[in-house]
Amino acid sequence: MNLARVIGTVMGVGYIKPAPGTWGSFVALPWAWLLHVLGGLPLLVLAIVAGFFKGWWATAKMTAGSTDHDPSEIVVDEVIGQWIALLPLSYAAWKMEISILAMWPGWIAAFLLFRFFDITKLGPVGWADRMNTSLGVMLDDVIAGLFAAIVVMILAALYHGVL
Template sequence: MRWAIATVFGAGHLRPAPGTWASAIAVVLAIVAYEAGGALLVPLAAVLATIAGLLALPKFLQGQLSADPSEVVIDEVAGQWLALSFTLIPLWSHGVPDLLLGAWPAWVAPFLLFRLFDIWKPWLVGRADRMEGATGVMLDDLLAGLFAGIVSMGLAGVYHGVVEPWLG
């Protein structure tokens, strides 16, 4: 069970870039949940993935050569769902029905920004990445997700508050 959680049922073995594959899978699952009327499942899933990762990773990481093996992608899934929550919940609360095509920036921006922050590891993300154990593995991606979500909301605010009215 630890393997299934840590690798998100083997997604961590997809190559190249298992973290990107896992993030893409998280986006697809979030879109499916949103389209099925379960937008609130996305932040709930982020919390549950975080808890599952924190419980499974200590034993899974024992004896590993790397402190954060590339096949461990539960952290990317949790972080991606956190990032998506920042845009999906406002869309849902405004009754936007078509996420896939009608509101595609709401999932593309958090996906791209999350991958950027997860790879680049600026500021607190980099500090968390240097932490030991399961907490460090999970925390850097959660912070990347937090920053991606905040920047996504900022971009949406600029677009809807400045660009869209100007385009008229």
């Protein structure tokens, strides 16, 4: 297996059926926890940035010469989008010096919301998906992750009586 395929499929996770995108999002959860435990919010942000560019490269390599711009086995984009959806939790845990696992309802919300926005392709998520390029493959999940993160913050504000 070449490096682009290892990165793009997240070490083969993209070959798990059914719903490889959901499996990609699911495998992102323990990795986000590990990154947060090892280096807090800064390490998670660094991993997102590095993962985005590695994923963009891997996607371009895997789809070169193909008519399918977004094969289902490419799930690195789901990992990056899911990590973005978890950023509010990482920030809060890092800032308040508490266990990120203490916010377990937020983990569930981030996972479900990211999957919702990724699957429905609402608004700018669909626009990025329709780019039909390797950049679009990555961007639609970045945008879905941002939408999920915003809703996670709104839900947390409602729960904690801020809104």
